[in-house]
Amino acid sequence: MMRFILSKVTGGARLGLLTELQSLSSSTTIETPMCMVYTRGGIAPFVTKDLLAKIANLPKVAHVPLNTLTRHHETAAKFENGLKDFAAMHDFIVYSCVQDSTEQMPVFQNDKTTIAVWGRAGKQKVTVDEYMRIQESVKPDWYQALCDSDANKDSSKKRLRKGVERTLNYLDECLEKHNKSERLKASALFGVLEGGFQRQDRVFSAKETAKRPVAGFCIEGFDNFGPSAEHFQVSDIKHLIKDLVMELPADKPRMMPGVMTPDNVLEAVNAGIDIFDTAYPYFATSRGCALVFNYSLENESSEENKMSIKESPKPFQIDLNDDRYTGDFSPVLEGCTCYVCQRYTKAYVHHLLVTTELLASILLMIHNFHHYFGFFEEIRQSLKAERLDRLYTKIHAQRPKTESSVTKDNDLG
Amino acid sequence: MTAARSALSLKIVSECSVTKARCCKMTLPHHTVDTPVFMPVGTQGTLKGITPEQLEELDCQIMLGNTYHLGHRPGPKLINEIGGLHNFMQWKRCLLTDSGGFQMVSLVKLSEMTEEGVKFVSPHDNSVMMLTPEKSIEIQNDIGADIIMQLDDVVSSTTTGSRVVEAMHRSVRWLDRCIKAHKRPDKQNLFGIVQGGLDAELRTECAKEMVKRDVPGFAIGGLSGGEEKYHLWRMVTLSTDILPKHKPRYLMGVGFAVDLVVCVALGCDMFDCVYPTRTARFGRALVRSGQLQLKNQRYVADMRPIDADCKCLTCRNYTRAFLHSIVTHESVSCSLVSLHNIAFQMKLMSDIRQSIREDRFPQFIRDFFLEMYPTKKYPEWAVDALDSVGVHLNDEFIQ
Ligand SMILES: [Zn+2]
Ligand SMILES: [Zn+2]
Numbered sequence: 001m002m003r004f005i006l007s008k009v010t011g012g013a014r015l016g017l018l019t020e021l022q023s024l025s026s027s028t029t030i031e032t033p034m035c036m037v038y039t040r041g042g043i044a045p046f047v048t049k050d051l052l053a054k055i056a057n058l059p060k061v062a063h064v065p066l067n068t069l070t071r072h073h074e075t076a077a078k079f080e081n082g083l084k085d086f087a088a089m090h091d092f093i094v095y096s097c098v099q100d101s102t103e104q105m106p107v108f109q110n111d112k113t114t115i116a117v118w119g120r121a122g123k124q125k126v127t128v129d130e131y132m133r134i135q136e137s138v139k140p141d142w143y144q145a146l147c148d149s150d151a152n153k154d155s156s157k158k159r160l161r162k163g164v165e166r167t168l169n170y171l172d173e174c175l176e177k178h179n180k181s182e183r184l185k186a187s188a189l190f191g192v193l194e195g196g197f198q199r200q201d202r203v204f205s206a207k208e209t210a211k212r213p214v215a216g217f218c219i220e221g222f223d224n225f226g227p228s229a230e231h232f233q234v235s236d237i238k239h240l241i242k243d244l245v246m247e248l249p250a251d252k253p254r255m256m257p258g259v260m261t262p263d264n265v266l267e268a269v270n271a272g273i274d275i276f277d278t279a280y281p282y283f284a285t286s287r288g289c290a291l292v293f294n295y296s297l298e299n300e301s302s303e304e305n306k307m308s309i310k311e312s313p314k315p316f317q318i319d320l321n322d323d324r325y326t327g328d329f330s331p332v333l334e335g336c337t338c339y340v341c342q343r344y345t346k347a348y349v350h351h352l353l354v355t356t357e358l359l360a361s362i363l364l365m366i367h368n369f370h371h372y373f374g375f376f377e378e379i380r381q382s383l384k385a386e387r388l389d390r391l392y393t394k395i396h397a398q399r400p401k402t403e404s405s406v407t408k409d410n411d412l413g
Numbered sequence: 414m415t416a417a418r419s420a421l422s423l424k425i426v427s428e429c430s431v432t433k434a435r436c437c438k439m440t441l442p443h444h445t446v447d448t449p450v451f452m453p454v455g456t457q458g459t460l461k462g463i464t465p466e467q468l469e470e471l472d473c474q475i476m477l478g479n480t481y482h483l484g485h486r487p488g489p490k491l492i493n494e495i496g497g498l499h500n501f502m503q504w505k506r507c508l509l510t511d512s513g514g515f516q517m518v519s520l521v522k523l524s525e526m527t528e529e530g531v532k533f534v535s536p537h538d539n540s541v542m543m544l545t546p547e548k549s550i551e552i553q554n555d556i557g558a559d560i561i562m563q564l565d566d567v568v569s570s571t572t573t574g575s576r577v578v579e580a581m582h583r584s585v586r587w588l589d590r591c592i593k594a595h596k597r598p599d600k601q602n603l604f605g606i607v608q609g610g611l612d613a614e615l616r617t618e619c620a621k622e623m624v625k626r627d628v629p630g631f632a633i634g635g636l637s638g639g640e641e642k643y644h645l646w647r648m649v650t651l652s653t654d655i656l657p658k659h660k661p662r663y664l665m666g667v668g669f670a671v672d673l674v675v676c677v678a679l680g681c682d683m684f685d686c687v688y689p690t691r692t693a694r695f696g697r698a699l700v701r702s703g704q705l706q707l708k709n710q711r712y713v714a715d716m717r718p719i720d721a722d723c724k725c726l727t728c729r730n731y732t733r734a735f736l737h738s739i740v741t742h743e744s745v746s747c748s749l750v751s752l753h754n755i756a757f758q759m760k761l762m763s764d765i766r767q768s769i770r771e772d773r774f775p776q777f778i779r780d781f782f783l784e785m786y787p788t789k790k791y792p793e794w795a796v797d798a799l800d801s802v803g804v805h806l807n808d809e810f811i812q
Pocket of ligand 1: 332333336337338339340341342367370
């Protein structure tokens with residue numbers, strides 16, 4: 001079963017290694033902090049696997065939210081290796097989870113016995129039995145226990161406490177079934193930490209979960225996921241995270257879904273988070289934006305790039321729908337070594353966007369994945385070279401000047 | 414007439430000893446194309462969800478762009494400025510553009526044919542505009558495809574009477590205007606289009622007039638509009654009888670597998686069709702026995718690939734069951750099915766070419782038809798068409 005080796009801690013930030021990943025070749029290990037490849041229905045969005053394989057620093061972990069899989073897990077169950085065989089993901093390890101961080105979860109729909117998720121056919125209520133049956137079909141390398149993460153800044157104390165209790169109960173039930181399952185013998189089960197913005201609940205949830213024989217921890221329940229998660233600021237809760245990770249054993253990995261922008265990722269890394277998702281590059285792609293923030297400690301951005309980021313309505317990215325790119329024959333990001341920037345111009349991507357051609361999303365997803373994966377590689381290198389503070393300063397300098405320019409903007413179509 | 418400069422050379426590699434089929438090497442500025450060839454349609458400077466490199470890996474040699482669409486967005490000036498459509502879309506092999514006329518007549522409700530050109534109301538700003546033969550060539554010169562098409566006077570293939578006569582004569586006149594307007598004959602090859610509706614006499618007259626003009630190649634036009642196949646093959650075969658052997662013949666808008674096999678036998682070299690990629694969007698995958706509607710519930714647990722013999726990325730990796738679970742839900746499924754459908758068309762053409770080179774094309778035709786119609790209920794038009802070139806589908810004794 002997957003193991004985690006902590007190799008170095010600087011401040012709160014951790015450099016670690018995921019090993020004994022049975023499904024990959026025995027020598028393959030995965031360094032953390034890392035981000036997983038987001039998938040929908042068991043396949044990366046937009047990009048076919050030949051193109052995906054060409055992306056530098058591609059993490060070998062596929063992030064599989066339950067919602068896009070509904071019903072098809074029954075077919076996956078027919079395969080010895082579950083979803084990995086069904087979706088031809090043999091070169092990945094599979095992480096399967098309840099909610100999809102790119103979609104807002106159903107709100108006020110959970111109860112003692114069921115959790116609501118948005119499936120393709122609308123809202124679905126999932127019991128522990130059903131959930132574990134799905135996981136047996138999927139046969140992930142690693143998955144989270146069923147959890148009630150429907151919480152945000154405004155959740156009442158009562159609601160939060162209920163969420164914590166339910167999630168612990170679900171965990172116990174999942175653990176019981178997990179231990180009896182032949183098919184899930186090699187799968188690692190993560191416990192989920194809840195408690196919204198309440199320190200007391202958070203600490204309780206962490207303490208209790210840490211007592212259970214879980215392989216790692218997911219920290220959820222700060223917001224309801226989906227586009228609104230882009231406004232979620234890790235800096236608002238970094239003390240909360242620091243307090244709760246005190247309760248967690250150091251030798252188990254911690255993941256936090258739905259952390260988006262690079263400044264937030266760095267805050268979370270500093271607070272001791274090891275594993276992230278790729279909702280952010282997926283969102284950017286879906287709306288026709290390219291990530292262009294500069295994370296290179298060697299190279300300065302061109303003045304032009306700095307200007308275009310500054311003028312962009314979104315932080316850290318440019319909107320290629322904008323008519324200003326109609327005749328712009330420069331690459332999506334000057335100096336980028338990705339497949340797209342080596343070949344195509346902003347003008348071409350803009351043309352594909354205005355003509356609603358599928359290739360627009362394909363090219364943007366490749367660039368945005370490449371950029372985000374590269375950013376995580378820089379985080380790891382910076383941790384090794386003890387220069388994470390410089391990266392932090394560099395990223396923070398690129399934040400939009402006023403927070404209001406971010407929060408005002410709610411059209412995330 | 415003096416020979417015009419040309420950027421095309423056609424070398425006949427083999428000829429079928431029974432039918433009119435032939436295998437050629439057609440050398441164009443960007444690539445040497447093996448014919449008979451199928452050309453996928455990349456309307457707006459991209460082929461639905463497939464990168465140019467993936468297309469090359471599928472052995473696609475030439476693709477189409479639509480002048481009407483590209484002339485509007487991103488516009489000829491911008492394409493010219495970046496060094497042509499090849500450069501803009503990063504496609505290294507050959508391109509062909511149509512004249513824009515057909516698209517205009519089929520997409521723009523308010524269009525009118527005049528001697529000067531196609532008059533139309535711009536759907537974008539409602540202004541009255543005119544696409545003349547000169548304008549069409551100017552745009553196509555900016556786009557820079559290896560092969561460009563004359564503007565022709567398009568009438569529906571089911572139209573009859575004086576309008577067809579007028580359109581035929583006008584198309585000949587417009588070819589002359591196109592030749593005159595063509596600024597880059599050393600880099601781009603202008604093809605004339607044989608028109609004449611479904612009237613054998615008019616077709617013959619048009620083909621003979623076209624042949625007098627020394628253009629590098631000819632297309633057979635006006636036969637993709639849902640006319641009876643009974644007429645289609647007759648018009649095709651009389652055209653290829655008149656068109657010169659040493660020039661390529663392009664049958665416009667035809668690309669279903671059966672039509673391809675028959676029309677190769679009738680002597681056509683080039684084909685295009687939006688169908689393989691358009692149908693992929695709806696989850697339909699092409700196979701030699703017809704097509705699979707992957708959305709259909711029957712594939713929910715079908716563990717086979719679309720086609721076990723297909724070497725495409727999709728068939729090498731995914732089952733019908735998996736594709737069933739993502740078609741019409743995840744846009745990447747459109748890329749996957751398109752990849753397979755293009756691979757299917759390419760394989761069909763390469764099998765056709767190989768059988769011609771080995772002079773066993775008639776047997777290939779019989780095998781192909783038996784696989785497509787296991788009960789031997791062959792379409793009558795195909796039986797007739799093939800009979801006319803010496804391949805007898807229903808004759809049990811001829812092997
Ligand atoms: Zn790039
Ligand atoms: Zn295939």
